Each structure stands twice: as structure tokens, then as C-alpha cells.
Amino acid sequence: MAYQTGSFLTVDVSLHPKANGKAESAVKIVKNLCRRAAFAGEDPWKAILHWRNTPTEGLYCSPAQRLMSRRLRTHLPVTDQLLTPRVINEIPDKLCMKRRMAKLSYDRSAKDLPELNIGQPIRMKTLPGDMTGRWSKGVCLQQAGPRSYVVNVEGTTYRRNRVDLRPAERVPQLPLGHLEHPGDAHATEEGSVSEDSREETDISHGGGHPIHHKPFARHTKRSRARHSPVAAG
Secondary structure (H helix, E strand, C coil): CCHHHHCCCCCCCCCCCHHHHHHHHHHHHHHHHHHHHHHHHCCHHHHHHHHHHHCCCCCCCCHHHHHHHHCCCCCCCCCCCCCCCCCCCCCCHHHHHHHHHHHHHHHCCCCCCCCCCCCEEEEEEECCCCCCCCCCEEEEEECCCCEEEEEEEEEEEEEEEHHHHECCCCCCCCCCCCCCHHHHHHHHHHHHHHHHHHHHECHHHHHHHEEECCCCCCCHHHHHHHHHHHHHH
């Protein structure tokens, strides 16, 4: 039926409410109205009636006027002239301008993420209720939409948005000639440094024999007086 009418069905990704922002905003508005009506002890349908008759910011008309081309009758006193039906024709242009400004403001800090490859190791954001905060490791299976992918994480298949997926870090491979025990190389370096510090080769004389340096004895006034002939006599 959808193919015959020329319409396309797009499935939203779970755990990503920004993909269906208009419906999420409507649910938020209704919940806020019902909460305020319950707190005030009023009828929630009356609160919804006033919301339908309130003009929207930037459009200068209410949701009832956009749907039925007239205002609704409420408990507030109004003239009969305001209740006369009137078609508002400039709504599509205003909606396009409003969406264009919202997109321009959003694109200032937003950027496109690089696409994932099939079979690429990935990490998926933690599921609700997981308090560890660690992103689970998995594999990308296929691309299900412009910004959604089907991944396999720990034997379970998920469909997630690109913002909830990250390329997994790659472990660097060590060369074949690398030492298995880093302590051996450290000990070898220490031994060579100690031997070089104990022996120095006299390259200038061409002999190549090690020169052993004697410790430097510092003579003070007390030591000079002790070894002088006057002190000995």
C-alpha cells in the first residue's frame, strides 16, 4: 500500500529519541499539561483546550487555526468576529523559514561522522541500566539507514544510530624480533651502562686499555694539620 501511494516508511532507531523529535516534543508538552492540571486540581482536557487555542511563537496562529481555520470557544469571553472561520495561507512559508533557521543554528556545531565498514570492529554505547559505563565490543554487520547500523554485540543483534557507535581501538602488533620479557632488555641496558661507567677507554693514546680513576681526596684544614711535621712532633 505504501509503495502504491508513493510514500516511504522509515523505522526509527531505538534509544535515540532525537530521530523522532516532533513526536517526542508533543509527548513532553502533553505530560507537562497533565502534570500542571493535576497539581492545580483542574480538568486536564481543559488545559489541552487552552493549549490548542494558544498562538504558536513565530507563526502567530494557534494549532486549532492551522487545523480547522478558526479559533475554539473557551471560557474566556471573545467577540463573534474572532470566531469567524478564516483560512491562513502563509503558514507553509513560515514553517519552512522556521525549520531553515533551526537547521542553520544546529549545523554550527554539528558535523557528519565517518561511515562504518561491514565487518569493522566497533564499540556500542551501554544499554539502559548498565552502571559500568563501558562500551561493549562488537562487529558491524550492515548499514540499515543513512545513520543507523546493525551490529552484533556479544551474540545479540542490535540496531543503533551512528552516535551510539564508535570504531574499536586496534591493538598494535609487536614485531617478531621483539623481546618477550622487557626486563631482560632493561637488565642488559643497566649492565652496559654500569660497565661503561666503571671503565673508560683511552682512545687518544691509541692503547685501548681501561683507565681506572682513583677517588678524589679532599684535604681540609684539620687533615692538613694532622699530617704536617709540626703536628707530628
